[in-house]
Amino acid sequence: MSRELDILEKLEKDINLKELQIKSLLTITQAINDNVSSEGLFIMYRSFLSWEMGIERMVLFIPEEDQWVCATKIDVDIDNLDDLVPLILPFNRLHTIKQDDPPILKLFDIVIPVYHKADPIAYSLIGGIRDKNDLYNKIQFITTITNIIAVAIENKRLFKQQIEQERLNKEMELASEVQRMLIPESFPKSEHYELAKIYQPHLNIGGDYIDYIKFDEHKFALCIADISGKGVAAALLMANFQAMLQSLIFQYRDLETFVFALNQGVYRITKSDKYLTFFVTEIDTKNETLKYVNAGHYPPIFYDGKELQELRHGSTVIGAFEKLPDIREGIIKWNKESILLCFTDGLVDLKNDKGDYFDDDKIKNFVIDNYSKSAEDFNKALLDEIYIYKEKQSFVDDIAILTTKLH
DSSP, X not given: OHHHHHHHHHHXXXXXXXXXXXXXXXXXXXXXXXXXXXXHHHHHHHHIIIIISOXXXXXXXXXXXXXXXXXXXXXXXXXXXXXXXXXXXXOOSOEEOOTTSOGXXXXXXXXXXXXXXXXXXXXXXXXXXXXXXXXXXXXXXXXXXXXXXXXXXXHHHHHHHHHHHHHHHHHHHHHHHHHHHHSXXXXXXXXXXXXXXXXXXXXXXXXXXXEEEEOSSXXXXXXXXXXXXXXXXXXXXXXXXXXXXXXXXXXXXXXXXXXXXXHHHHHHHHTTSSXXXXXXXXXXTTTTEEEEEEEBOOOOEEEOSSOEEEOXXXXXXXXXXXXXXXXXXXXXXXXXXXXXXXXXXXTTTOBOTTOOBOOHHHHHHHHHHHTTSOHHHHHHHXXXXXXXXXXXOOOOSOXXXXXXXXX
């Protein structure tokens, strides 16, 4: 009779345990279906292990931004939980802690790794199982719940990542469209001058900028800039910069005052967090004069068939300081066919397979050898030269080139 009572009592415990497991499983599944937050799922996991399974110690690790972090724990007092991570990473299946395992692991009884295909997505360390009855089934069920929670958290992470990527893609598309609108597709030309550009962004959205402003039949301005940073922030700053530039350049007809005011406008927006190198020139084809200010930009090259000049006069970069120190305007006069080559430093950062740079001497020699070409033909030849020179190397930065041929 006593044996039959023991069997009935064990059967009743088994039934109660199964009912508890089913109830717990349903509760957690419903929470996942209801899109309970990650923190809410961790609380449920901790409560299930502590109150319903009688677990005394637990640590759950999940991956977060390329490192493993403790998502939740039960009564584990370890100064540096990160010390556990390298010890558990080698496990790819349920591991029972053994006598020869490191001492810190002996606080626990089992390690439960959770994998998605070949990648681990969680590790749970379980210790202090108070009720040893039907231990195998309890561990199996704890493993099942751990897998369910870990997969749910991983799905949330992947979904959030997907949403963030979609948001970023939309921002990039918008910024790229803004950039396409800001950089002129083509330039006017006359019997006195012709312009041509090359624009090779390193990423979908670069930080280089070129523009053209016409004042009258004989007078126009050109500018080229390289904005610090890339992507959406650079495109938005570029849009603000162009709006300020095209407004101020008609207010201040001398370049020194114009650049001074432009710097103040950029500084108000960026507070020196971002800055840009900038070159602007005003060309008067009637009087055959070229006035310019170089604000920290790579020096453009002017060549008239005899003398080659680097246009360096100006000041420091735009937006780094509230007030620009000592702005100096440069002036060039010409009376024969000449060429002006403006470019961003992506051109001189270009390297070939040997690691040699497309340096100043190569650019100057190219200008001397090709200056008699039209602006369009000059750029075509330069682009061919760039691709031949870089060999198998990729572009390391944006490249913007603005070529002006003066007759």
